[in-house]
Amino acid sequence: MAKTVLVVDDSSTVRQQVSLALKQAGFDIVEAADGQEGIAQVAGNRAIDMVVCDVNMPNVNGLEMVERIKSRPEHKALPILMLTTEGQPSMIKRAKQAGAVGWIVKPFDANQLVAAARHLTRG
Amino acid sequence: MFGSIAAWWRPRASAPSMPALPVETPAPRVREELDRGRGRVAARVEALRTLTEREILACGRVLSGIVETARAIISDTDDAVAAAIMRSDETTARFIGEMRRDIEAQEAAVTEVLALADAMQEAISAINSLSQYSDLLSINARIEAARIGEAGAGFAVIAEQTRQLSGTIRGAAERVGAAIGAVREGLPPVRERASAMQERARAFIDVVTREMKQGAQDAGAGSASGQRLETVMRLSNEALSHLQFQDPLVQELTSINHDFAVLSERVARVLAGEAVLEPAAETPRRAETRPVSGKVTLFQED
Numbered sequence: 310m311a312k313t314v315l316v317v318d319d320s321s322t323v324r325q326q327v328s329l330a331l332k333q334a335g336f337d338i339v340e341a342a343d344g345q346e347g348i349a350q351v352a353g354n355r356a357i358d359m360v361v362c363d364v365n366m367p368n369v370n371g372l373e374m375v376e377r378i379k380s381r382p383e384h385k386a387l388p389i390l391m392l393t394t395e396g397q398p399s400m401i402k403r404a405k406q407a408g409a410v411g412w413i414v415k416p417f418d419a420n421q422l423v424a425a426a427r428h429l430t431r432g
Numbered sequence: 433m434f435g436s437i438a439a440w441w442r443p444r445a446s447a448p449s450m451p452a453l454p455v456e457t458p459a460p461r462v463r464e465e466l467d468r469g470r471g472r473v474a475a476r477v478e479a480l481r482t483l484t485e486r487e488i489l490a491c492g493r494v495l496s497g498i499v500e501t502a503r504a505i506i507s508d509t510d511d512a513v514a515a516a517i518m519r520s521d522e523t524t525a526r527f528i529g530e531m532r533r534d535i536e537a538q539e540a541a542v543t544e545v546l547a548l549a550d551a552m553q554e555a556i557s558a559i560n561s562l563s564q565y566s567d568l569l570s571i572n573a574r575i576e577a578a579r580i581g582e583a584g585a586g587f588a589v590i591a592e593q594t595r596q597l598s599g600t601i602r603g604a605a606e607r608v609g610a611a612i613g614a615v616r617e618g619l620p621p622v623r624e625r626a627s628a629m630q631e632r633a634r635a636f637i638d639v640v641t642r643e644m645k646q647g648a649q650d651a652g653a654g655s656a657s658g659q660r661l662e663t664v665m666r667l668s669n670e671a672l673s674h675l676q677f678q679d680p681l682v683q684e685l686t687s688i689n690h691d692f693a694v695l696s697e698r699v700a701r702v703l704a705g706e707a708v709l710e711p712a713a714e715t716p717r718r719a720e721t722r723p724v725s726g727k728v729t730l731f732q733e734d
Contacts, residue, residue: 390728409731410731411729411730411731412728413728413729414727422728424728425730428730429730
């Protein structure tokens, strides 16, 4: 059964890029345009196996989204991978503390993203 | 007069106790602050230009590959597939032309921002030379005052010259403020162009993907032509992945604009006599700390 990945990014181009790469690798995709929508998707869709998430977004940013999702016990094990233009160590540290499992700096490489998604959704 | 001033000059730390300095503008600090800000912005803009050129070149190479691949397989496909390829070929060529124009416009806007930053640098240099002159005069004024008292004619002349220079320095600082404002006005159009390029890229992949899918269906699943068309689609996706650089471009420009806003506010406060420009707290340079683009860092494997 195909794994489902939630892609959260305010850029429709990036969502499309990520979705296309993961779809071609056999993943099912759900999309959200900001952190608020992403939180709602996770809360309402138990089939989501992994989240790929931007940091700088309107309404609720990516780091806040991770913190809020991870504050719920039922989502402690949900892998969240940050995909962002940001690269400051302090921000990466905050994401790690919030519960994110990894960090990719844009522009991303589709093969590496797929490999990471397969690794994080295995088993 | 300068010969005698130079002979009298000593570093401030070792100067004897003197009357209050008549210079109003803290020019050296303004100069240092703006010089640092300009250097930081120029380095970041230059890094953006390098990134833009590299990614556009990479994108162009892949797009050329798409066109060549599409042309190569036209001869051994049926009419429906050939028509789809031709449409995609035309779309790709049109996209390349539009993108080239976008890039030229963006390049012109970035160059304009850099020119404004250079104008700011000239104003800073003016402040630099004026403030050095002002320093000498103020030191001389202290010496004269210490020698003959504040009622002395020599002091009055020098104090007047110093006041005039303070006004000139203030004028230069105001020009710097205006230059900062102009740079800030120049940044939003660059950001808008970057966003427009992203939208164009998105529209491009929509059209090419749709046409290529149709062509692949017409050719029949599993056929050689169908597989080759899938390859073209994959290449289209790869080409567009190089256009992701527009995202960091937009965010960097937003960040630069923020830096200018902070700098502008500080200069305005100094010009209003509300504050002295203190050196800004050093923030880590992104270019020095950024992880490699595209690299996946999994925390549990650190």
